[in-house]
Amino acid sequence: MTTEQRSSGRRRNPATRAAILATAFDVVAELGYAGLTMEKVASRAGVGKQTIYRWWPNKGVLVLDAVLERTAGGGEPVELPDTGDLEADLAAVLVATVGELADPGFDRALRGLTAAIIEDAELARAYHERLDAPMRELKKRRLRRAQEAGQLDADVDLDLAVDLVFAPVAQRWTVRSGDLTPEGARAVVRSALRGLAAR
Amino acid sequence: MTTEQRSSGRRRNPATRAAILATAFDVVAELGYAGLTMEKVASRAGVGKQTIYRWWPNKGVLVLDAVLERTAGGGEPVELPDTGDLEADLAAVLVATVGELADPGFDRALRGLTAAIIEDAELARAYHERLDAPMRELKKRRLRRAQEAGQLDADVDLDLAVDLVFAPVAQRWTVRSGDLTPEGARAVVRSALRGLAAR
Amino acid sequence: MTTEQRSSGRRRNPATRAAILATAFDVVAELGYAGLTMEKVASRAGVGKQTIYRWWPNKGVLVLDAVLERTAGGGEPVELPDTGDLEADLAAVLVATVGELADPGFDRALRGLTAAIIEDAELARAYHERLDAPMRELKKRRLRRAQEAGQLDADVDLDLAVDLVFAPVAQRWTVRSGDLTPEGARAVVRSALRGLAAR
Amino acid sequence: MTTEQRSSGRRRNPATRAAILATAFDVVAELGYAGLTMEKVASRAGVGKQTIYRWWPNKGVLVLDAVLERTAGGGEPVELPDTGDLEADLAAVLVATVGELADPGFDRALRGLTAAIIEDAELARAYHERLDAPMRELKKRRLRRAQEAGQLDADVDLDLAVDLVFAPVAQRWTVRSGDLTPEGARAVVRSALRGLAAR
DNA sequence: TATTAAGCGAGACGGTACGTCAGGTCTTTTA
DNA sequence: TAAAAGACCTGACGTACCGTCTCGCTTAATA
Numbered sequence: 001m002t003t004e005q006r007s008s009g010r011r012r013n014p015a016t017r018a019a020i021l022a023t024a025f026d027v028v029a030e031l032g033y034a035g036l037t038m039e040k041v042a043s044r045a046g047v048g049k050q051t052i053y054r055w056w057p058n059k060g061v062l063v064l065d066a067v068l069e070r071t072a073g074g075g076e077p078v079e080l081p082d083t084g085d086l087e088a089d090l091a092a093v094l095v096a097t098v099g100e101l102a103d104p105g106f107d108r109a110l111r112g113l114t115a116a117i118i119e120d121a122e123l124a125r126a127y128h129e130r131l132d133a134p135m136r137e138l139k140k141r142r143l144r145r146a147q148e149a150g151q152l153d154a155d156v157d158l159d160l161a162v163d164l165v166f167a168p169v170a171q172r173w174t175v176r177s178g179d180l181t182p183e184g185a186r187a188v189v190r191s192a193l194r195g196l197a198a199r
Numbered sequence: 200m201t202t203e204q205r206s207s208g209r210r211r212n213p214a215t216r217a218a219i220l221a222t223a224f225d226v227v228a229e230l231g232y233a234g235l236t237m238e239k240v241a242s243r244a245g246v247g248k249q250t251i252y253r254w255w256p257n258k259g260v261l262v263l264d265a266v267l268e269r270t271a272g273g274g275e276p277v278e279l280p281d282t283g284d285l286e287a288d289l290a291a292v293l294v295a296t297v298g299e300l301a302d303p304g305f306d307r308a309l310r311g312l313t314a315a316i317i318e319d320a321e322l323a324r325a326y327h328e329r330l331d332a333p334m335r336e337l338k339k340r341r342l343r344r345a346q347e348a349g350q351l352d353a354d355v356d357l358d359l360a361v362d363l364v365f366a367p368v369a370q371r372w373t374v375r376s377g378d379l380t381p382e383g384a385r386a387v388v389r390s391a392l393r394g395l396a397a398r
Numbered sequence: 399m400t401t402e403q404r405s406s407g408r409r410r411n412p413a414t415r416a417a418i419l420a421t422a423f424d425v426v427a428e429l430g431y432a433g434l435t436m437e438k439v440a441s442r443a444g445v446g447k448q449t450i451y452r453w454w455p456n457k458g459v460l461v462l463d464a465v466l467e468r469t470a471g472g473g474e475p476v477e478l479p480d481t482g483d484l485e486a487d488l489a490a491v492l493v494a495t496v497g498e499l500a501d502p503g504f505d506r507a508l509r510g511l512t513a514a515i516i517e518d519a520e521l522a523r524a525y526h527e528r529l530d531a532p533m534r535e536l537k538k539r540r541l542r543r544a545q546e547a548g549q550l551d552a553d554v555d556l557d558l559a560v561d562l563v564f565a566p567v568a569q570r571w572t573v574r575s576g577d578l579t580p581e582g583a584r585a586v587v588r589s590a591l592r593g594l595a596a597r
Numbered sequence: 598m599t600t601e602q603r604s605s606g607r608r609r610n611p612a613t614r615a616a617i618l619a620t621a622f623d624v625v626a627e628l629g630y631a632g633l634t635m636e637k638v639a640s641r642a643g644v645g646k647q648t649i650y651r652w653w654p655n656k657g658v659l660v661l662d663a664v665l666e667r668t669a670g671g672g673e674p675v676e677l678p679d680t681g682d683l684e685a686d687l688a689a690v691l692v693a694t695v696g697e698l699a700d701p702g703f704d705r706a707l708r709g710l711t712a713a714i715i716e717d718a719e720l721a722r723a724y725h726e727r728l729d730a731p732m733r734e735l736k737k738r739r740l741r742r743a744q745e746a747g748q749l750d751a752d753v754d755l756d757l758a759v760d761l762v763f764a765p766v767a768q769r770w771t772v773r774s775g776d777l778t779p780e781g782a783r784a785v786v787r788s789a790l791r792g793l794a795a796r
Numbered sequence: 797t798a799t800t801a802a803g804c805g806a807g808a809c810g811g812t813a814c815g816t817c818a819g820g821t822c823t824t825t826t827a
Numbered sequence: 828t829a830a831a832a833g834a835c836c837t838g839a840c841g842t843a844c845c846g847t848c849t850c851g852c853t854t855a856a857t858a
Contacts, residue, residue, distance in 0.1 A: 195394025593792025
């Protein structure tokens, strides 16, 4: 994980690291977080257990790394779509998310990561730093532009806005209350922007 | 769990059941879901492991039952507050929730339950039937009254409305993105009702 | 076990006793002593566990009773064959024993009983009183007649003589050193009578 | 047990092996075979259960190994006494055996091993290969020398001779029919050599 | 070029917990 | 009041993983 330079001795094998992360992802995707064991990852990756423990202190950060590696594989999108139509743009992002979660493997992997985070505050911190914060920054950037264009209430806090738009679908996914559909996603964005109150 | 009548033989001891559930709650509250083992519950409750397995098939449903027993202890509140001021009433509920989660034991117990639910679809189903659905019904009843009073958009789906109001705080709690404060809770309700868009 | 008369109330059901003993024998014959459990006997015999414990304090005496019931079922042979030819008569008895042990079920049942006896001195006492002593008495009676007829050394102790004739086959069976054959049995009798020493 | 060479990985700890065997012997000697549990051996030896199961598949072979280790500790006697007086030599051996069995711990340990053998044919095979056969070979060697010296009947099968001399005491011990005394042992040898028949 | 400090696969090890089986004991209901 | 049914506490089973610890290599950087 760390990048401090060592003076001598054999250096870390990047192929080994990649094999472990790929295997870890596959295992959570297949068996879930509870079904993932260090031993299984080691044997499937053709690696000694010690090699895993040398670089990852526990299942949680291993899974976090595995998800990051798989997710951020390659050039990142860098920016949310901006067609000028805020509602459409946000809906597009949310619909895309719903689409990704339709893949059972990815769904299970993310559930595994979330299960780890719920009970491990330290891991949650790392998760935010490396996964949540960058995503949230992109979302806030898009919303800020809308605010500057006078499309968004000038008084509203952007973090709150992000939560209002994205949390309903996320929460529905987390506790499995109802299916995730593109229409549902679009309805959430519409209501978040227009508000629930009669006018 | 079930209540089918048996013809003969010794009957289930209600005190034993209560002791197991109370102990299970205490253990999750103290050690979290990962730290809860059937063996620990058995020994702390002064009970044989088999007695637990006889009535609960796994940790998940045990914890669900334990939380239910502790939560729904006694007559339920039956109805959300209705002062006529929708925003204030919803905020009051959300602030109360935030307050409950401030108790570390309760927080950990609920995290345990949630961790179990994330990875277990079957348990999630039971959770909704026995915990989520009744709560949601109360919330929808309050919102329906507001809708009938013309305070809420007549077109809005009540389930969506519930999610919009309650999910942001729930999600923030689940993945630990930011602290839970009464002010934050109130701000969520305000924005959910008024919408994010400039008008 | 006991035969004391009870004054009132429902009396012990002889059919139940027989069913338990028969089942116990079948179970040892099938699964061995280690594979015999009170629970299995109870369920197979369609009987409550308590009913077994009421009359038999443990597996050992249950098996002893089961073997006795099956063995001494009906009129006993009462007397060993006496054709006047001692060697032939003893060989006939030993060959018959070898024949009985060829039945795998009987073999396993007897092994079960022996396993119990080896480690339980109290049970061994009961075994001798009820099974070994009567058999030994028959054998000694035959040998005594031979002694009176001048066929057997007048100085020899009859218990020792019984052991010398019957122990080699028994021991060979117990620790499974070599197969049990009629020829082998006959050779033992011959050598026991004539002695090993050159003359 | 086996001695195949492994290519890599940490090697088996001989001290652990010794501790397990010593503890196993002590436990059978104290509590008998029924009272010996893998768990007890593990905890008393300060060893993980898995470490026992890794090298011994079940109680039976563990006890066999434990007895072997304790018995064959150091250079073996290699040869039975040979003073020229066959009867005296055999009696000496048998009396020595009786003496060893007078030690309650050794008695219980051997009973445990025997109980295991009675019900486990596979274990019996191992027992013969490693304990019985070598002992029997020594005995046969002594008898063969007697045969060559014209003291023993030239026609007699040596295995039968061994059984005739040693089985009576063994069997008496196994099923606990009567006490084991030096005089009794000597009487057995005398009768086995001279025969029971009047001459 | 030889030395030496890791990295690495393999696997033994002391533990903890798993989920199951059985041992005995104790109700409760039925006959 | 005997007996079947079955709940209950206890303790052991054999297995899976945990995280740590050697082993015997291999692979660079350094001296």
